[in-house]
Amino acid sequence: MTRTPRLPLPLPLTLTAATLMLATNILGATTAEAADDPSVPPGTEASASAPVEVDANDPDLKLPEGATLAEPKVLDIKQVVEDQAGEERREDTNTDVKFALQAEVLFPKDSAKLTGEAKARIASIAEEIKTQNATRIRVFGFTDNLGSSAHGDVLSRKRANAVQGVLESELNDSSITYEVRGYGEQYPISSNATEAGRKKNRRVEVSFPRTEG
Secondary structure, three states: OOOOOOOOOOOOOOOHHHHHHHHHHHOOOOOOOOOOOOOOOOOOOOOOOOOOOOOOHHHHHHHOOOOOOOOOOOOOOEEEOOOOOOOOOEEEEOOOOEEEEHHHHOOOOOOOOHHHHHHHHHHHHHHHHHHHOOOEEEEEEEOOOOOOOHHHHHHHHHHHHHHHHHHHHHHHHOOOOOEEEEEEOOOOOOOOOOHHHHHHHHHEEEEEEEEOO
C-alpha cells in the first residue's frame, strides 16, 4: 500500500514584536504615505547613466586660428502673465513691459468707442507707466482677418487712437511721446481659423521701456 507523505503542520500565526520589526526592515513599511509633491520636478530626476565623454582635443571643438569669441550677451528673459479669461495679458522682458487687451473688453463690436470698463483698465496701465517712468509709449491696434483688410487697418488705428487718448489724459505729461499704429490683421498671435483664436487677435497693445536696474 502506498503511503501519502504527511505535510508539516503550519506554524503558529503568532508573531513577536522582533519578527514584525525584522519584516518591516526587509520589506519596507506598507503604511507610509506618499509625499504630496515630488522632491524634484518630473523629468529632472538624476540619471543612472554616465555622462557623455567629450574629447577636449576634438578639432571640431576648437576655434579656427585667429578667431575670437563674441562678446558675452545677457539673454532676454520674458515673463508672461494672462488672466484666466484671457482678456488681459502682460509680458515683461529685461527691457520692456507690454500689455495686450482684447478688443471685446475695450469696445463694442466693430466700434472704436471705449466702454466704461475699458477706461478703468487703461488707467491701471497708466499707473504702471508712471511706476516705470516711461517717456516713450507704443500703442498698436490689431484685428482678426474677417472683413476687408482695409477696414481692419482703419478700425485698428481708430482703436489705438482711442486708447492713446485715455493714456494721455491719465498721464498728463508733455514729455511723453507716443507711437500709434493700426496693423489690422497683420501679426496675429493666434490662429484665425477659430473664434477663440480670432478673439485673441482682436487686441490693442501698449508697450514701453521698463526702468533699468
